[in-house]
Amino acid sequence: MPPTKTHLDRFAIGLMVLFCTIWGVQQVAVKVANAGISPVWQAGLRSIGATALVFAWALARRVRLFKTDGTLAAGVLAGLLFAAEFALLFIGLQYTSASRGVIFLYTAPFFLALGAVWLLPHEPMRRAQWAGMALAFGGVLVLFGENLIGPAGEAWKGDLLIFIAAIFWAATTLTVKATALVRVSAEKTLLYQLAVSAVVLPPLSLALGEPGMFAPTPAVWASLVFQIVAVASASYVGWFWLVRQYPATRLASFSFLTPVMGVLAGGVLLGEPLTPAVFAALGLVGLGIWIANRPTPRNRV
Template sequence: MDLRAIGMGLAFAVMWSSAFTSTHIIVAEAPPLAALSVRFLISGAIGVALALAFGQSWKLSRAQWRATIIFGLCQNALYLGFNWVAMTKVEASVAAIIASTMPLIVGALGWIVFRDRIPPLGMAGLVAGFGGVAIIMGARLQGGVDPVGLALCVAGALALAVATLTVRGASGGGGGVLMIVGLQMLVGAASLAVVSLLTEHLSVAVTPKLALAFTYTVLVPGLMATWVWFRLVGRIGAVRAATFHFLTPVFGVAIAALVLGEKLDWHDALGVAVIAGGILAVQISKQEARR
């Protein structure tokens, strides 16, 4: 892995992790599902427009349409929808920690459901990762973290893990990466808009703080991070690129502490370190298994 790839991976991890902090600011001042739907509408429209400008087509294969719809619903509507609602009840650092366990959940479900072979290092990583979550959440529950918000975060991570396993191997056909990403966002926007109209009171006062956080979320974690991620995958491959996800809990907790002033204690530091180490071990074991 060269220095440019490392720089891209670090940039992606910082941008992706910062979304939890900017989201926490948004949902404090706006209905979460309505705000998320608008975010996806804007990001999806930009993505599709750019894809068409680059000559990409929305004539996708059946497998690509299946993946687009499943990911649009599970990743954008369920995963992020649950997380945005959860962050009206829990701190951004809690959401970042739970979301970071998605690679661990994918590994565990793949082993249980699909009988995937996991090397000893990967199995140790799974145990360590979930152990780190137990360290943090045990202390947080004693400290009064909202159990409903926590359950919503877990449900979101499970939805994304199931979607990842469901569509794995779906490739081929027409279209292009940017077109598929844009269409996934539009699927999420449409489904979230329906739920928002049925469940939320659509009243919001646009403040400079809200406008800045929303613009940042659309442009940086929404578009720039996605673009950097696919460039990184094209440069070093999906398995090696996924190694950088071990930094999500580290940067997510740190950014929330710096920007929002969320308090951390030794349980958080220890748990984050153990989770990060577990994710790294799982990803390294995947690389070794493919050699």
């Protein structure tokens, strides 16, 4: 099913910048919450809380969640992919650093673009989009690439797991775009993923022997609430609404903005150093996004 729009308008661009900022701040929230909640258990709690919140929101808006619409199989698949992505990400971070992990995680837009060639023929990739995405990824490498230099030890295990997580991230978006899920509400699409991950992640945490919640300070609780309300509920509902309305490949190019926003948030909220590389990366990512999303003459309005 072709998207309603063929290119991103100002409203979509504004929302994507807002969401990428929220997802960047999430990196800080996860760091704070990790001081008191195990990673996979934290992801499970986030899914449980967000499931309840999005379900209540959908009921208040009278969204038809239980109508037979042929989305059950695709919804469960999307939920399993969603759960696998976060499980692999959090497990991988036990072996490798967050900065190395970012590089491998943000290969996801390229997998999305490659999958779109076969699964989303109505969203053709132009050479400018490939070039823009490559430039934006170059900005991520400027920011974190030096962490790939030097002895890696066992970091390759985490790198590999996060690289696979990136494939699952792309596969989740492709599942939404290429199946009946693209015709249902953003709330229902998200609830499939949240509910399945809420069931899968807590038992996985127990199987991994995580201590669970071991130091629930006010800061840890605040970080978890932010993830539930702002990230997994509000921003994800908005993201899946955008995926229904706009080309996924154009939206994906904005994801490169998230790690840069995360570093900026770390500087503002945690006092982490902001080096010239941060601003160089922001410039490269911004230029890459502009090139990838610049409308062709026939799409100009």
